[in-house]
Amino acid sequence: MERLDKKLGTLSALPILIVLTLSFLAPLIVVAAFSIMPQKVFSLWNIPDFSAYATVVTQGYWKSLAWALGMALASTAVLFVVCWPLAFAMAKVFGRFTLILTIAVVVSLFVSENIRLFGWILTLMKGGLIGGHLKAWFGIDMDGALYNVPVIVFGLVYVYFPFMLFPLAQGISMVPDDARQAAADLGASKWRILWEIDLPLAAPGIVVGSLLSFVLAAGALAESKLLGGQTVIVMADEVETAFTYGQDWPLGSALSMVLIVIIGSMAIFGVSKVDLDAIMGRKR
Amino acid sequence: MSVEPVLRLNGIVKRFGSFTALHGIDLNINDGEFLTIVGPSGSGKTTLIRLLVGMDSPTEGEIWLRDNRIDMVPANARPTCMVFQSLALFPHRSVGENIEFPLKIRGVSPADRRKRAVDLLELLRLPVHYYDKRINQCSGGEKQRVALARALAFDPEILFFDEPLSALDYRLRKTLEKELKDLHNRTGKTFVYITHSLEEAMVMSDRIAIMKDGRLEQIADADGIYARPVSRFVAEFMGEVNLFDVEGTSQGGLHGHGVEVHVNGKVEDVGIGLDKGERGTLMVRPEFVRFLQSTETNDFIVRGILRGEYALGSRMQYKVETADGSQLTVEKLREDRYTGNMDDEVVLGWDVEHTHLIRGE
Numbered sequence: 001m002e003r004l005d006k007k008l009g010t011l012s013a014l015p016i017l018i019v020l021t022l023s024f025l026a027p028l029i030v031v032a033a034f035s036i037m038p039q040k041v042f043s044l045w046n047i048p049d050f051s052a053y054a055t056v057v058t059q060g061y062w063k064s065l066a067w068a069l070g071m072a073l074a075s076t077a078v079l080f081v082v083c084w085p086l087a088f089a090m091a092k093v094f095g096r097f098t099l100i101l102t103i104a105v106v107v108s109l110f111v112s113e114n115i116r117l118f119g120w121i122l123t124l125m126k127g128g129l130i131g132g133h134l135k136a137w138f139g140i141d142m143d144g145a146l147y148n149v150p151v152i153v154f155g156l157v158y159v160y161f162p163f164m165l166f167p168l169a170q171g172i173s174m175v176p177d178d179a180r181q182a183a184a185d186l187g188a189s190k191w192r193i194l195w196e197i198d199l200p201l202a203a204p205g206i207v208v209g210s211l212l213s214f215v216l217a218a219g220a221l222a223e224s225k226l227l228g229g230q231t232v233i234v235m236a237d238e239v240e241t242a243f244t245y246g247q248d249w250p251l252g253s254a255l256s257m258v259l260i261v262i263i264g265s266m267a268i269f270g271v272s273k274v275d276l277d278a279i280m281g282r283k284r
Numbered sequence: 285m286s287v288e289p290v291l292r293l294n295g296i297v298k299r300f301g302s303f304t305a306l307h308g309i310d311l312n313i314n315d316g317e318f319l320t321i322v323g324p325s326g327s328g329k330t331t332l333i334r335l336l337v338g339m340d341s342p343t344e345g346e347i348w349l350r351d352n353r354i355d356m357v358p359a360n361a362r363p364t365c366m367v368f369q370s371l372a373l374f375p376h377r378s379v380g381e382n383i384e385f386p387l388k389i390r391g392v393s394p395a396d397r398r399k400r401a402v403d404l405l406e407l408l409r410l411p412v413h414y415y416d417k418r419i420n421q422c423s424g425g426e427k428q429r430v431a432l433a434r435a436l437a438f439d440p441e442i443l444f445f446d447e448p449l450s451a452l453d454y455r456l457r458k459t460l461e462k463e464l465k466d467l468h469n470r471t472g473k474t475f476v477y478i479t480h481s482l483e484e485a486m487v488m489s490d491r492i493a494i495m496k497d498g499r500l501e502q503i504a505d506a507d508g509i510y511a512r513p514v515s516r517f518v519a520e521f522m523g524e525v526n527l528f529d530v531e532g533t534s535q536g537g538l539h540g541h542g543v544e545v546h547v548n549g550k551v552e553d554v555g556i557g558l559d560k561g562e563r564g565t566l567m568v569r570p571e572f573v574r575f576l577q578s579t580e581t582n583d584f585i586v587r588g589i590l591r592g593e594y595a596l597g598s599r600m601q602y603k604v605e606t607a608d609g610s611q612l613t614v615e616k617l618r619e620d621r622y623t624g625n626m627d628d629e630v631v632l633g634w635d636v637e638h639t640h641l642i643r644g645e
Binding site for chain 1: 337338339358359360361365366368370372373374375376385386388389390434435438
């Protein structure tokens with residue numbers, strides 16, 4: 001019986017396995033292979049060397065990497081702080097209003113990210129929605145809030161909001177009410193309950209939400225390009241440039257590999273620390 | 285045990301919208317006693333305990349803990365503590381960390397915390413190496429003990445229990461009931477216990493308060509509840525009972541309704557009597573009813589036909605159908621079992637000393 005289950009399990013997993021191998025794993029392998037080709041070649045049939053990686057190290061690409069990771073970290077931290085109260089209310093307080101809120105947030109995803117970012121540009125630019133009103137109503141001249149690092153972080157927070165909110169709400173809903181009540185009964189203050197009960201028990205949701213928003217933000221391109229006006233160059237930008245203007249596929253691949261390895265190991269580390277089965281609702 | 289009340293409830297009313305869950309509860313809880321509040325579901329006992337621990341506040345009335353009014357004090361600022369029905373152990377913490385939680389909140393040093401936790405493990409008869417065990421590796425009974433240890437670590441003035449044994453199987457429940465009673469004696473703390481099982485209450489409590497529809501129906505010791513209930517509700521709540529509607533006669537005796545109850549004269553002498561026309565309910569517990577030989581007589585007599593015999597372990601239970609179709613329950617020890625046959629015509633009798641009269645409709 002158990003063997004039959006195993007067989008059926010393997011069989012059912014086969015289609016997605018094939019799709020993932022072709023669409024996810026294969027390109028990854030190609031990128032990995034290109035990253036060890038001599039620079040500026042367009043074929044995989046060359047003697048491998050690590051010159052592309054040497055360029056990554058010597059040409060100061062660490063700055064772009066630092067900006068990408070730093071802004072991803074900042075936006076994740078801001079997202080966590082902003083989303084926690086809302087997620088808590090969605091999981092424990094709102095009741096049926098949660099559904100309306102969920103739909104509202106999800107609907108925002110139906111509009112393409114770039115269009116929403118352009119909306120912010122129109123809002124924040126000099127003489128835009130905010131600047132124009134300030135000028136008209138109060139006569140204040142505003143220089144426009146675009147083209148700086150904080151606005152890029154704001155953009156990341158805005159775009160990846162749902163990716164933090166929903167896992168967090170899911171995580172908080174796993175915190176048993178009676179554990180919170182018992183902690184209060186045993187003398188714990190609200191902050192103490194947050195620290196001792198809510199945060200540790202919602203950890204799977206926190207890790208998943210943080211990983212999702214961090215990984216997405218670290219690879220994000222549009223925010224720094226559109227809102228930031230390339231005030232800073234992020235890693236994804238460098239990758240794009242290497243593949244297009246630079247015509248240097250091995251360099252682009254090497255840059256990608258660096259990002260993939262860093263983010264991948266963070267993701268694996270994070271996921272290994274939490275019980276994903278718990279958040280997926282699987283009974284053990 | 286001193287009899288100074290540690291907790292006083294004055295006219296506690298709790299409303300939820302238009303629904304009134306508690307209709308003016310007055311209750312004094314004595315220092316060091318084991319008080320059990322019993323009631324069927326919906327009687328308001330859970331609402332009451334939520335008010336007592338501070339998870340909710342009363343609509344009207346006052347709660348006094350010694351000389352402090354506490355009904356508006358939140359749970360985390362009250363020197364009382366509760367063992368939850370679900371136990372509410374912290375699943376992400378070890379057994380030791382669970383027990384130490386209230387001490388950690390108070391800022392007790394790790395070494396002292398550990399010492400106290402180990403003491404409590406010993407008090408609750410849990411092996412000391414359980415200190416590092418995970419909560420979900422503990423059995424139901426062990427979790428129960430951990431929850432108790434955690435509550436005791438808080439060192440509360442009063443320890444509340446919200447049906448903590450209800451999820452356990454029968455045998456474990458019986459063991460833990462006795463352990464709890466034992467723990468009460470050893471710690472000398474005031475225990476207030478909530479349950480829907482009067483049997484559970486009987487085993488453990490110094491006093492029992494029976495709740496019905498948001499009111500306290502009767503507060504008495506186990507004996508008082510069992511032998512001298514104030515209402516049909518209380519009488520029927522505790523196991524099997526035989527009840528007869530009666531009415532006072534002009535001589536001050538009783539006249540049975542439905543069941544023919546023969547009264548042999550001396551009722552007035554022992555004070556069981558109703559004024560003429562006054563109604564009441566006569567109660568006798570099944571173990572006091574006897575099968576009479578043809579030559580015997582008794583203070584109360586009912587005739588009927590034996591319809592059923594059931595083995596209850598140490599006792600035998602009999603159902604006797606009377607002429608009007610109502611049923612009487614009789615219980616005998618195994619060695620005193622009835623020797624006749626099914627469908628025999630039998631005469632049942634009992635002493636006036638074992639008879640209790642509930643006045644009113």
